Amino acid sequence: MTSKLQSLPGLIIAGFILLFVSGAFSALLLHSPGFDLAVLWSDPYYRHVTAFSFYQSFLSTLLSVGLAIPVAHALSRRSFFGKELLLKLFAATLVLPVLVGVFGLLAIYGNSGLISQLLGFFDYKLPFSIYGLNGILLAHVFFNLPFAARLLLQPLQSLPVENHKLSVHLGISHWNKFKLVEWPCLRQQLPHVCGLVFMLCFTSFATVMALGGGPKSTTIELAIYQAIKFDFDLQSGALLALWQMILCGTLAVIIQRFSRPVPLTSTTTSSEPVPFCDSKSARCWDLLWISAAAALVIPPLLMVIINGLNAQFLAVVTDIFFWSAVKNSLLVAVSAAFIALIGGVLILITSRSWRLIGLQFRADKIELLGAIILVTPGLVISTGIFLLLRNITDLFSLALLIVIAVNALMALPYVIKTLAQPMLHIAQQYDKLCSSLGMSGFSRFYLIEWRAIRVPIVHAFSISFVLSMGDLSAIALFGSQDSTTLPLYLFQLLGSYQMDSAAVVSLFLLMLSVALFALIEKIMVKNNVVK
Amino acid sequence: MIKFCSVKYQYQQEQFNFDIDIGTGNIVAVLGASGAGKSTLLNLAAGFINPLSGDIQIAGKSVLDVQPHRRPLAMLFQENNLFAHLNVADNIGLGLDPGLKLTRDQKAKVADICRQVGIEKLLPRLPQQLSGGQKQRVALARCFVQNKPLLLLDEPFSALDPVLREEMLTIVKKLAGKHKVTVLMVTHHISDALNAASHYLFVEQGKISSAGEINNLNAENPNPSLRHFVQAGL
Structure with missing residues (x-):
């Protein structure tokens, strides 16, 4: 041919x-005549918007990936009823229409959500508001923690079973095994995962639009929309769009440079259970993380169905x-x-x-x-x-x-x-x-x-x-x-x-x-x- | 040295039932077709799996309630014996301290064993920079620094070329003799068994169907399957 x-x-x-x-x-x-970036810098509002975009993406990435590590670790060594379904749900959060997820979160953490109703029953008030940075972080963690956990699970699962047997055989303790065996293998994947999650949060639009929005918690993406749709300020809109493009381009180049994504084999969940020295505290630790992740992901989806x-x-x-x-x-x-x-x-x-x-x-x-x-x-x-x-x-x-x-x-x-x-x-x-x-x-x-x-x-x-x-x-x-x-x-x-x-x-x-x-x-x- | 007393185990549809007593200092070749239960035998001894009933004794004491790393044995697999991201020195060091905090004496011990298996120049390298034979030498070195009276070899040399395989077996034989170590080695090659072992045992459908001194491992053996196995392998 x-x-x-x-x-x-x-x-x-x-x-x-x-x-x-x-x-x-x-x-x-x-x-954007002249394409004057100085305008952006001299305007305190745009400066704030840019800083906030980075700030929220940084925090979201830190929380999502940081918490995903123990979750992925726990999932990698436990098998339990419903694990497959949980992993499917984990995969769903990324393709889930963002607003559906946001609605589910509102139904639980919102001002008239489930938690607030429960607290109201005891005459307490919701100690936080879901609108603003809190909500943006919560939603980004909801969408990205499961995604990150799945990505991190793959290198852990690709560890040869002999490595686990050896760890048991040599008596390497939990902490030492994590430090000597699992962490080095996670570390190769981390820059790539962090980069992906950061980009997703940085360009996240619907979440910020639904939960942020006030001048205090606006991202560049949202500022573009507001400039054009509400202020009819096409010039600022165009300038901000170019600004966003430059930032995303730079980020993409940096991520490309610093992360060599390890080629992921298709998830081969080996039938052979991974041997490791189990203990009561290890079981509690894993149970804690898996149930915390399940408690983050499942209730909002359930609420969408129930409330619907x-x-x-x-x-x-x-x-x-x-x-x-x-x-x-x-x-x-x-x-x-x-x-x-x-x-x-x-x-x-x-x-x-x-x-x-x-x-x-x-x-x-x-x-x-x-x-x-x-x-x-x-x-x-x-x-x-x-x-x-x-x-x-x-x-x-x-x-x-x-x-x-x-x-x-x-x-x-x-x-x-x-x-x-x-x-x-x-x-x-x-x-x-x-x-x-x-x-x-x-x-x-x-x-x-x-x-x-x-x-x-x-x-x-x-x-x-x-x-x-x-x-x-x-x-x-x-x-x-x-x-x-x-x-x-x-x-x-x-x-x-x-x-x-x-x-x-x-x-x-x-x-x-x-x-x-x-x-x-x-x-x-x-x-x-x-x- | 190691004794299996009516050890029963089941994995999915397959049943295993082992009964054998192996004397101290023996080098035992474990033979049998693929899937017969050779690795299961070793995994039971090492404690990666637990029997449904029966008892496993090492040096006269039951090890059923003993954690794998507290059992008096060292083990070598067919592949992935080394942690890919740790260098040779660390991989061997893990045999002495699972947290890798080595004393000066222990470091000297690592260096000493490396000289004995001929890998003293490889200490700072990562496993990916080693050849297949070098990797297994490193793994073997770790087994010997562990200083355990029993060594389990799960086909560690079967992927090597015949010359290397013979070299490795010679090292095993020499060190085992020097440290008075009992060896259980799974192998597909009759020649390996004849070269290195003092005894053999033949595993067939989850049971040990024949065992004895190595000079009985020949085409005149009374066990028909073993006879067939030997004839095919010679």
């Missing part, structure tokens, strides 16, 4: 991405506005997921053909381009597109199209990350055979890739679907009466304190994303086994 032919699809997609991003970027540049079935249920589901939001959300999620999947596969077809002939560097570059959204957060791109198209056409008629494009771009890194290894492996195995049989193009994709690696392909699609389903950052700027999606609708309900209706919408959003996610995977994977 000539590599020229295989280079084409990826290059075309890469061209589209570049065009889209540079369009947004140039619009931002045009709207309330008196407002009928009123909400008979509202035509609600159904139009459902329709828009499905449209956005399905289209964005398809575009992301096709784009990702085309990029990977190109990058793997380059890898096979030794052009590693070039292949890395094009895959990196697919992940460009990590440097230019969704809101920044939307802001650019918003400014670009504002004068040309009626923005709100195009709203959904733009949201689809931005969401597809946001899902692309996940598609590439999920499929890069399987696509490369299958090419290494069968490329020569395929070309000797003259298989190419779509029929080859269908007969080889689709048949062989359908599971990761479907997984990439469902992740993209769920992410787009729950995303608020792209729609926030463009949403109008006609083009509301479920997350935006939920946000409006939360903003106007219609908690009962918000509960119903949360439940729907949870069902649509997580349940559909599980369903797609189940059907496709089952079919795969039958064939």
Whole structure:
């Protein structure tokens, strides 16, 4: 197979991405005349916003990753009933629509949440408010601690069983084993995990929008939104967006430099239990951490389900506005997921053909381009597109199209990350055979890739679907009466304190994303086994 | 030296039942097909798994209630005998103090044993900078600094080439003789057994079906499966 032919699809997609991003970027540049960063520094508010962005991300990362270490450690050596389910839930918090998670947290820690009601019963008042830094940290820990724990669990599980046997045999105590055996293996993964979590918190939009917001707890991301949506100050909005882009770019480079992500093998949960010298105190210690993590993750999700079935249920589901939001959300999620999947596969077809002939560097570059959204957060791109198209056409008629494009771009890194290894492996195995049989193009994709690696392909699609389903950052700027999606609708309900209706919408959003996610995977994977 | 008294164990569908008494100073080759229960025998002795019933005695005392690290034995696995992120000196040092706080005497002991197995130049290296044979030498050195009367070898040399394997067995034989150590070594190679062992035992479907002195390990053995095993291996 000539590599020229295989280079084409990826290059075309890469061209589209570049065009889209540079369009947004140039619009931002045009709207911030002089691009005067000194303005940002001299303005105490923006200085505060920048500092707060770093401060909250730093604290969130410290708490999430710091607490994830003992949780991952405890999970690595214990097996118990429901462990698999707990790990599945841990994986769900990252793809869970942010506002659903936020709603669940509000239902427990909020001013009229479960805890406050319980305390009220004893005539006590809630000693903290969930709005502001507290809530932002709580939500970020809720979303990222399970994610970090899962990432840290993998290196621990990859320790050879002989290492555990040796530790028992040599009588290495718990603390010494952690220090000498487990910590060195965690440490390799830590910079990567910290970097990821920091980036996620730094660019977190919906959480801060729902729980922060006051001038005291505003991040750059939110300040962009407020400048454009409320103050109509396009210039500041553009300047802040560029500022955010520079910071994210710098962070990404630093993270790339300091963390060599250890290649993670697919989670092989060995059937053989890990031997270690157990003791009562060790059991208590592990129980403490596992139940604390479960207490963090499970109740908010339960509350979403319990609260969702309330008196407002009928009123909400008979509202035509609600159904139009459902329709828009499905449209956005399905289209964005398809575009992301096709784009990702085309990029990977190109990058793997380059890898096979030794052009590693070039292949890395094009895959990196697919992940460009990590440097230019969704809101920044939307802001650019918003400014670009504002004068040309009626923005709100195009709203959904733009949201689809931005969401597809946001899902692309996940598609590439999920499929890069399987696509490369299958090419290494069968490329020569395929070309000797003259298989190419779509029929080859269908007969080889689709048949062989359908599971990761479907997984990439469902992740993209769920992410787009729950995303608020792209729609926030463009949403109008006609083009509301479920997350935006939920946000409006939360903003106007219609908690009962918000509960119903949360439940729907949870069902649509997580349940559909599980369903797609189940059907496709089952079919795969039958064939 | 080590005695299995009707030791019963079950893993999933497989049942194991061991009964054997091994004399002090013997070097016993443990033979048998894959999955017959050779490693299970060693894991029971080492205390990584516990029998359902029966008793295991080492030097006349039951070790069932003894923590693995307090049992008077040292052990070597087929692979991953070394912690990948610790250098050779630390990996050996762990055999003397599990917290790695070594006295000057202990450090001298490490250096001494390293000379005996010929790895004194490798002390600062990490396992990834060693060859397969060097890694197992380091692991063997750790076993000998532990200074235990019983040594369990779970196929540690089977991945090495024949020349290296013979070299390693010679070291084991020499050191075992010098320190009066009893050795139980699992192996697939009849030649290893004939070269190094004084006795053999043959494990078949979770039981020891034949045992005796090494000169009985030949194609005329009364046990038909063992005869077959020997013929295939020669």
